[in-house]
Amino acid sequence: MTSVTLDSVFVRFPGGNLGLQDIDLRIDDGEFLALVGPSGSGKTTLLRSIAGFVEPASGHVLIGDRVVAGGKAFVPPEKRGLGMVFQQHAVWPHWTVGRNVEYPLKRAGIARDERRRRVSETLETVGLAGYDGRDPSTLSGGQRQRVALARAIVARPDVLLLDEALSALDEPLRDRLRLELHALTRELGLTVIHVTHDRAEALALADRVAVLDEGRIQQVGTPEELLAAPGSPFVAEFLSDATLVDGRVAEGVFGAGDHPLSVPCAVGVPDGDARAAIAPGAVRVVPDAVGDASIRSSLFTPSGSDLVVDWAGLRMRVHHTGPRLRAGERVRVEVERASVYPSVASAARSAERVSA
Numbered sequence: 001m002t003s004v005t006l007d008s009v010f011v012r013f014p015g016g017n018l019g020l021q022d023i024d025l026r027i028d029d030g031e032f033l034a035l036v037g038p039s040g041s042g043k044t045t046l047l048r049s050i051a052g053f054v055e056p057a058s059g060h061v062l063i064g065d066r067v068v069a070g071g072k073a074f075v076p077p078e079k080r081g082l083g084m085v086f087q088q089h090a091v092w093p094h095w096t097v098g099r100n101v102e103y104p105l106k107r108a109g110i111a112r113d114e115r116r117r118r119v120s121e122t123l124e125t126v127g128l129a130g131y132d133g134r135d136p137s138t139l140s141g142g143q144r145q146r147v148a149l150a151r152a153i154v155a156r157p158d159v160l161l162l163d164e165a166l167s168a169l170d171e172p173l174r175d176r177l178r179l180e181l182h183a184l185t186r187e188l189g190l191t192v193i194h195v196t197h198d199r200a201e202a203l204a205l206a207d208r209v210a211v212l213d214e215g216r217i218q219q220v221g222t223p224e225e226l227l228a229a230p231g232s233p234f235v236a237e238f239l240s241d242a243t244l245v246d247g248r249v250a251e252g253v254f255g256a257g258d259h260p261l262s263v264p265c266a267v268g269v270p271d272g273d274a275r276a277a278i279a280p281g282a283v284r285v286v287p288d289a290v291g292d293a294s295i296r297s298s299l300f301t302p303s304g305s306d307l308v309v310d311w312a313g314l315r316m317r318v319h320h321t322g323p324r325l326r327a328g329e330r331v332r333v334e335v336e337r338a339s340v341y342p343s344v345a346s347a348a349r350s351a352e353r354v355s356a
Contacts, residue, residue: 002064002081002158002191003029004050009059009070011045011215019045021215023059027159032185032192034202037212038238043214044163046212047195052077063158064094078107080159083152087164091136091144091151097123098132100147104155122154125184142173149181153188160185162194166201178205199239200266203227203271211235227279229339236339243278243316259312260292265340273343280317284334285309287325291332295325309333 004027011019015110020042027033035043048054049061052068052075060070063082068075091100098119105115123131126146136144145165152160166181168175185192196202202209203223210220211234219231230236233244247256249269254276255262263276283308285293293311304321311333325331 003027003062004159004191004193005060005062006046006049007060007062007070009046009049009056009061010058011042011049011054018215019054020049020056023217025210025217025220027191027193030189030191032182032188032194032207034206034209035193035195035212036197036199036202036209036238037218040195040214041212042215043151043195043212043294045096045215047161047163047193050159051082052080052208054314082159082161083154083155084161084163085148085165087168091139093136093174095136096141097128097134097136097147098130100136101150104151108155118154119150122150125153125188126150127180140173141169142177145177150185153190157190159191159193161308162192162196164195164197165198181205182202187198203239209239211238213238230277232337233275233341236279240277240279240281241317242280242339243314245276245278245314247274247276248272249274249340249342254338256314259314261311261314261335263335263338263340269340270342274340275338275343276338276340278316278335280306280339282335283309283316283318284336285318285320285325285331286334287329288332289330291330293331293333295327295329295331298325298327300324341348 006023006025009020009023013019023046035046037043045054049056055074056069061068063080067073068080101119101122102115105118119132123129126149128143128150130148136147163248165179169177178201194205206220206223208220209226211218213234219226219235226235226239230239236242237244243262245256247254247266249271252265254265255261256272293309296308296310299306304319305324307318307320307325309331310320
């Protein structure tokens with residue numbers, strides 16, 4: 001096990017475009033960290049900077065106590081002690097399963113008998129015992145991804161990097177491998193950094209999740225922390241599909257002008273312009289023939305329905321439990337809670353009052 005640290009890392013692409021901006025992040029020994037964010041947010045660039053495929057323009061990357069990038073140091077990918085699994089499993093079709101898995105050990109100069117023992121042991125670990133001599137073309141997609149995983153861990157890496165490693169698989173295979181990956185990495189005590197576009201996967205697998213946007217880390221926290229206390233409207237919208245509403249705070253209550261929405265704020269939110277983020281699970285809808293809202297769409301889920309509700313001109317996502325509501329039904333909306341964020345100007349005025 002080992003830690004990974006990024007200290008004030010900037011990455012610039014040809015033409016001067018910034019890929020990463022002032023990244024400070026530490027992944028502890030044995031921690032499973034997921035990187036999420038919209039397309040172009042910098043999550044893959046961050047992973048590739050750790051791997052050594054991208055060299056930072058400034059800042060430092062450390063694996064354990066060793067500087068692998070920064071200053072005058074740059075350690076190539078093959079000397080960083082990492083294992084990596086990509087979205088496309090990249091199993092060499094002209095080699096048997098055993099030869100695929102053995103390759104990193106052969107490059108490292110491990111003796112033949114030891115290579116065979118570790119290949120056999122690793123294939124058993126990923127649930128492919130006895131597959132040494134199999135042709136990869138005879139395997140399912142899930143089995144080939146297990147081969148790629150075995151090849152990544154057979155050399156006992158310090159850190160395992162996963163770049164959309166499960167996204168090419170179909171459900172329910174993907175869900176099963178997700179559970180197996182979760183158990184396996186903990187059994188082996190691996191430090192894992194996982195890039196995924198699947199928010200549910202990140203929240204389910206990771207000890208902590210880092211949310212990126214425009215090359216910056218917007219928030220890092222446990223899944224529980226991010227869902228309960230998103231640090232910004234962006235994080236709330238991206239992770240929870242929260243509805244964002246502009247309005248004002250007055251005497252501890254957020255309102256949206258002439259709209260009937262009214263919700264208490266957390267202590268400390270100053271009066272003034274603000275934005276509320278309302279998570280789909282924080283809204284209750286009640287059938288009401290004279291209600292001021294209507295169901296625009298209703299999708300069945302195992303726990304109820306995912307709704308889009310039109311409420312006095314505001315369109316919002318709602319997770320509804322109980323009997324399924326149908327499109328066109330009239331309802332009454334009750335917002336149980338919201339995260340409220342003061343505008344920059346309101347926050348600045350509040351800070352001035354405190355300092356005065």
